[in-house]
Amino acid sequence: MRTDLINKATGSGRDYYLLILDDDGHIHFANSHLISNFGLKLEKIPEYSFFDLLDLKHEEQFRNTLHLVHKTHNPASAEVAVVNGSLHWIKWEISLCQDEASVNGKYMCVGYDIVQKDKVKKMKKVAEKNYQSIVEGLNTGIVMQDSNGEVLAANQKAAEIFGISIGNIYEDNTFKNLWQTILIDGTPISYENCPCVKALRTGIAQSNVAITYKTRAGELKSLLVNSQPLFEENNPSPVSVVSSFIDISQEKKLEAELLQEKIQHQKDITETIFTVQEKERTRIGHELHDNVNQILGTCKLFMDMIKVQTDEDADLKEKVTEYILTAIEEIRKLSKEMVAPQLKEKGLIASINGLVEDMKATNAMTVLFYHQDDVEMLSGGKKVALFRIVQEQVKNTLKYSQAKNLSITLRRINSDAQLIIEDNGIGFDARQTRRGIGLSNIYERTRFYDGKVDIQTSTGNGCRLVVTIPAFR
Template sequence: MPFNVNEIDLGLLVENMPDLIFYLDMDKKLLSFNAGGNRFLKMIGCHDPSPGDDVLAFFPEKKRKFLLHELDQLKTGKVFSFEDVFPDDQNTCYFDISLYALAGVTGEQIGFCVLLRDTTDKRQVEAKYRRLFHDNPMVIYVIRLKDLGILEVNEAAIKQYGFSREEFLQKTALDWRLKEDQEKLREYLLNVQMGADDGPAGVWRHVLKTGEHIFMEICLHRTRYNNEDAVMTIAQNVTDKLELERRLEEERFAQHKRLTEAIIKAQETERAELSMELHDNVNQILGASRLYLSAAKKSPPARKTELIDKSAGYILDAIEEIRRLCKSLVSPLQRLLTLEMGIQCLAEDVMCVYDLSIKTEICNFESAELNDKFKLNLFRIVQEQLNNIIKHANAANVTIVLSATDNGIRVEITDDGQGFDTALQRKGIGLSNIQSRAELYNGSMEVVSAPGEGCRLVVEFAGREGMG
């Protein structure tokens, strides 16, 4: 049911309003006040306010004169508003103050209303956000979307770009962009203004006051600032990060190039050795067979059979030599099931040809979960080091240990050969090839050796990235 305005208890309504209110008569003496108004009057020193009190006398002299002047200027139905500050127990209180001229039933002015809204909490929150803005280590500035002018800027931006606050506030967001990027920025901010999503905006090139170019990673947030349509830009200098990434990419490329060169060189060495074997061994055997066949043509029948048999024997030797060469070129992993068996067979083949004792130890290691490329890489590392030992170490005993560690895989190959000074001797093609193979799977290589003390090679792979 609709209520009658006369049924509303205006006194109770005013008394319970959150605003601070007190009323003055035409002589600026106190008429009445609500609970909030009472608190304010006590705050300025009027501890027991009563109707008729000259409460304006409790205001500081300058504020009192200002209030009296403004009250004298008020006309019925008019309002005058302003902001002011009052101390309260060593704290500062902020108020929005409105002065009203009160009219009676017949319209004549009968007094004044002083209404105060306590904005202290609001101001404190604003101050905290202001400190958060200005003291933030990230670069922050506010761009007006209408003309891309700068509305506000924090200390980090001033320090980063080298412009003073006054210089910033006279600029637009285009002024620290390269000319070729300015149209792109206009289009981007126009899309934001038209309703496109804000948030991460990517990496942009900026120009400092010194003329130096930097890269800034930008994030935009649509906002209202001083009642204007704007975006708050949060930026981070990623120039060093991008430079580091570029250097890492160059290093990865150089590492890949070194690996490729090492593999090609190893292949060329292997081909040269194969060519030598074919020329010095197989070619000689086949040459001898040809001589016997030529002699058989000119010999009597009794001698012919003997010469042909000898030629056939040399041909069988050539076939066996070619088979041996083929076997050395094909990894046992292509013929056997496991890496462990492949290394064991490699050791046995080496011991059959060279006066070398090789012991293999497999410790808590299972190759079933490793991919074929990684297993072949491990096999080639062992094969390469055995070749190094055969060629250079003059060793009698070798131990190969393949083990699984808490966080990866470890290959250790130790010999009792003549050793070498690791500080003086540069890595040959063999060790360089091993290191390249280790780095291919983010592994590390360590060589421990000294003259007369043999050599210990340790290759470790941390984690399982690229192995499974």
């Protein structure tokens, strides 16, 4: 040991401690930094034993380090607490002194403060306790996983959300297996594609991923997941991931209820429109039949009373009378079509049969009507809807299709009522043909009862209209 090093340590060793000890802990040298920090008296240094300054729990550790250095002749280090009013942590680098006779066989110990190690430990415990308090107080499930997907930490809320115990969430593969019953947009996903694993694999945060989870009790929960990868310095790959799980089932339920209320409100409006339409159609139909046709009938009577003088006048009178009779017949048909069918008295099947018989009377085409009697169990509103759809499609067929044969089928398929109207006419290109008022009414009436419309047609291949209404659910 060189004397200049000791002198340097004595004079300016403000940042570290320097000691020379023997095996019994007697202090042969101490620098000013140690003396002042531990309240030692310079003249009494030979009387001190360094072991008396150590915390009892660390004395044996320090002695063992001295013995190791003596045995191996290699430097060693020890972190021990020294008592100077409170525990004071110092890391000592210890080596044998063999350079000069005065210190030969003794130990040189150079010490560095470990900044408030005991305080840091306490602060760490307090921080961990506060962290647990904060995490457990959250209304959000928190799960932390390492790079292998093993659960490192989780709070009680996470266990509650997934319907398992907090102990079970740490068991091998438990958290991994939970993802087997998880859906995104109604589609099952693999564990490899869940947000936490994607965050680990890509290093990119997965934000606001909506999933549906089925608990062991069979309960469906809607969750919002955020997974944040965590990195260490100079390491481009994530070392862990923290995922938060927010139970948004109640919000989803309220959204669904609100949507259902909106749908029901829209249905109420549509039903009101249909009711008003039927009433207005009936009013206009009666007005045409009772008033306009009565006026036309009176006109015909007056025409019959006119005395003609020439053959030319007779021909004119005959043509006018013919036009009046035609108008009366057309108005009669129109008023019959417009007035709401007496479905309560006649029933749906009888009302459609009336339409079929009218068509047969015209000899315009061959018409067949197939039906099952249990369709009469339908509600009044659905009967009216189906009757109006038959009216509309028959009118379209007569007007546009050039068909020779028409079939109408009304039947029950499981819990649905199904109406099929099929002709062998010229058909049309459904992609190119604009949906007119009549066809729009068919769609609107069907949609009101949560039904479906399927039109199968193409140019030259007739038309098949299939209307399905969930009537018996």
